[in-house]
Amino acid sequence: MRKAVRTGAVITAGLVTAAALTGCSGDGKKSDPDGSSGAAKSSQAPGDSDSNSGADAAALEGGWAGKTDGKAVVLSVASGKAVLVTEQRACTGTVKDMGKVMLVLKCADGDTDRTTGSIESNDxxxxxxxxxxxxxxxxxxxxxGAIPSGLPDLPAS
Incomplete structure (x- = not known):
């Protein structure tokens, strides 16, 4: 019972954080005076204006959900910041361009399974x-603004 309460608390905290990141930022795009997206601009290397990797980082903005090994995984990205929530943990960090779009996260419980991730594809x-x-x-x-389906139920008190 105690583990179920902790798991529910982690999921709830992560979803609230993810909603705050994506829900409070409008469409997730900040416009600079030159009309470019702030997220895309921040992920490009200096002097690398022809690179399309900034567009790839901007395409990651928003909410993403799925299941891996039968367990819920939720990713939220807004303004270059990322939150990842699984049934066991919550991790926060940034989106970086390291020649490839990467997620660099730190998990609250110190776990390192999902701290550095590369985006293999994004359509x-x-x-x-x-x-x-x-x-x-x-x-x-x-x-x-939608809560992903397939998440585990919170325990009844």
Whole structure:
């Protein structure tokens, strides 16, 4: 029972954080005076204006959800910041361009399975993240403001 309460608390805290990141930022795009997206601009290397990797980082903005090994995984990205919530933990960090779009996270419990992940593909509907810990998540885009389906129920008190 105690583990179920902790798991529910982690999921709830992560979803609230994810909702705050994506829900309070409008459409997730900040416009600079030159009309470019702030998220895309921040992920490009200096002097690398021809690179399309900034567009790839901007395409990661929003909410993503799925299941890996039968367990719920939720990723939320807004303004270059990322929150990942699984049934066991919550991790926060940033989206970085390291020659490839990467997620660099730190988990609250110190776990390192999902701390550095590379975006293998992103077609705007599905994103595939390969984590250095060996896990691969395939996540589907969620509607803005919607809570992803398939999450575990919170325990009754």
């Amino acid at each position: 705007g509907k599905t994103v595939v993240v390969s984590w250095d810990g060996g896990t691969k998540d395939t996540l589907a885009k969620t509607e803005p």
